Amino acid sequence: MTLSDAPMIRQAPISVALILVLVVAAIDGGFVESTNAAYWATWATLGIAVAVSILASAVHSTALGIAVPFISMVAIAFGRAAIGPTVTLLLLLCVLWIALLPGRRWVVISGLSTLAAVALSYVWPTTVIDPTHVVMELVITPLMFSTIAAVINRVIEDNKARMESNELLVRQREEALADAVDLVSRLRENEAQLESAGYLFRSVLDSVTRQSVIGTDLSGLIDVWNTGAQTMLGLNAADVVGNRYIHEFHRDEELHERARELGYPAGATVLNPGFSALVEVARLGGSEDRDWTYLRANGDEVFAHVAVTPRIDENGRTVGYIFVGADVTDKKELAKLQDEFVGLVSHELRTPVSSILGYLELMRDATEPPLSDEQLQYLGVAERNAHRLLRLVGDLLFTAQVAAHKFPIEAAEVDLNGVVQASVESARPASQTANVLLLLRPADSHPVVWGDATRIAQACDNLLSNAIKFTPRGGTVSVNVSIEGEFARIAIRDTGMGIPPDEIAMLSTRFFRASTATRSAVQGVGLGLSITKAIVTAHGGELSAESEVGVGTTFTFTLPLRGRAA
Structure with missing residues (x-):
């Protein structure tokens, strides 16, 4: 109920009090003996009291209800004129009503209204003015009532x-409660979605049966173990998750070797060095693919190609690592057999081919009886093919040495301009025969590298031979030597048939040949680039290729300048 609601409820005590006072006065006979003015004042009081009561009951909560207490003050003023100062206390009820209205101005209005009601009673002819009471009633009473108001x-x-x-506060609590209810509802929905996503994730992991997927926390403790890991390593997830560490499934020798590669000094204080050797690259934000030897539950070894990547949370922080491994035991065995076969065949072929070349040379040098031109031509063809076969045997032997990490490097200071120029001059007859323009731009200074001049020349010869072989007649092969920082850079660019982008990563694989080469029936066995990459890597450099089909190819390799060699 507001301050102006139900005026009749507030007016009723005032009207009842006025009527009771008048009734008591009538019983005492006070107003009967009074003058006619007192008589009319009494009836005026009654009439106004009844009228204002009717008004109060009629206006209900409208703004007219504010006028009710002021009209009641007029009735009380007439009551003072009829009966005397006793009725003055009823003004307090009107003052309280007015004081309930909002705003400090109603306090002043209530005081002024009290003063007006008292003053109005003094104007009536029947009022007896007592000077001693005038000050109190006209000053003290309004001030007192105003103070109360x-x-x-x-x-x-x-x-x-x-x-x-x-x-x-209640609204805020209701809103907070509503927000909490909404949050709980969303959390339940999110929980359901997470459960669904977790189920889907587990289903996907379990469906990967040919690769092991192992997840760990930052310490290496395993918390993810899929069906592929169970198949590969022979342990159930219940036996591993939360109980085993990833480095426990690796050979200590391999972990120590990797730690040395990473530069961990012997005896260094490294927290969990075995695990650190596994995840060092991923810990720095990268990813690493590497061959490792897994140890099965029964002690058997499994050769696996493992990719290690960091696990990132929603805030971008590394919270663990993922190890995805593929069993390459069969491939390892096949590669080993292949290397043994290549080495064996190469050794077995080298001796008879050398013998054939020796006898061909004896036949060419024989004077009795002299050979005809046609016979000499046949001998030349045989010699060229025998030399080609001998080079192929040499390449096969070299690749076997590379696979066994045993090919020799006789290091010394090498003038790179001189080596490249010699390779270009050696390739010039072949370029002239193929009608391919061969250009050389040596470095302005004389780059000196530390390495094996014969092997570096072999790498240049391989790249030049390929460039000329795959460039159509009228094309160009350009060789540029430059210095970039602490490295020498050799770039060999041709205007040949090019290589498809999805095959560039396979170029250094043994026996691989680009599809453009096979379609064009260009001779080769796919060993040159693998040999070149091995030579460049052994010298601490890098080999890269850029190509566009129908436009040409650029092979670039870098070598550290003198003092930078590994």
């Missing part, structure tokens, strides 16, 4: 402020 008004405002604050 101010206190009531302040209390009401404070209560209203507290109520508004409480209502605001």
Whole structure:
């Protein structure tokens, strides 16, 4: 109920009090003996009291209800004129009503209204003016009633402020409760989605049966173990998750070797050095593919190609690592057999081919009986093919040495300009025969590298031979030597048939040949680039290729300058 609601409820005590006072006065006979003015004042009081009561009951909560207490003050003023100062206390009820209205101005209005009501009673002819009471009634009474009104008004405002604050707090709590309910609902939905995603994730992991997927925390403790890992390593997830560490499935010798590669000094204090050797690259934010030997539960060894990547949370922080491994035991065995076969065949072929070349040379040098031109031509063809076969045997032997990490490097200071120029001059007859323009641009200075001049020349010869072989007649092969920082750079560019982008990564694989080469029936066995890459890598350099089909190819390899060699 607001301050102006139900005016009749507030007016009723005032009207009842006025009527009771008048009834008591009538019983005492006070107004009967009074003058006619007192008589009419009494009836005026009654009439106004009844009228204002009717008004109060009619206006209900409208703004007209504010006028009710002021009209009641007029009735009380007539009551003072009819009966005397006793009725003055009834003004307090009107003042309290007015004080309930919002705003400090109603305190002043209530005081002024009290003063006006008292003054109005003095105007009536029957009122006896007592000078000693005039000051009190015209000054003290309004001030006292105003003070009471101010206190009531302040209390009401404070209560209203507290109520508004409480209502605001209640609304905030209701909103917070609604938000909490909504949050709980969303959390339940998210939980359901997470459960669904987790189920899907587990299903995907379990469906990967040919690769092992192993997840760990930052310490290496395993928390993910899929069906492929179970098949590969012979242990169930229940036996591993939360109980075993990833490095326990690796050979200590391999972990120590990897630690030395990473530069961990012997005896260094490294927390869990075995695990650190596995994840060092991933710990720095990268990923690493590497061959490792896994140890099965029964002690058997499994050769696996393992990719290690960091696990990142929603805030971008590394919270663990993922190891995805593929069993390459069969491939390892096949590669080993292949290397043994290549080495064996190469050794077995080298001796008879050398013998054939020796006898061909004896036949060419024989004077009795002299050979005809046609016979000499046949001998030349045989010699060329025998030399080609001998070079192929040499390449096969070299690749076997590379696979066994045993090919020799006789290091010394090498003038790179001189080596490249010699390779270009050696390739010039072949380029002239193929009608391919061969250009050389040496470095302005003289780059000196530390390495094996014969092997570096072999790498240049292989790249030049390929460039000329795969460039159509009228094309160009350009060789540029330059210095970039602490490295020498050799770039060999041709205008040939090019290589498809998806095949570039396979170029250094033994016996691999690009599809453009096989379609064009260009001779070769696919060993030159693998040999070149092995030579460049052994010298601490890098080999790269850029190509566009129908436009040409650029092979580039870098070598560290003197003092930078590994």
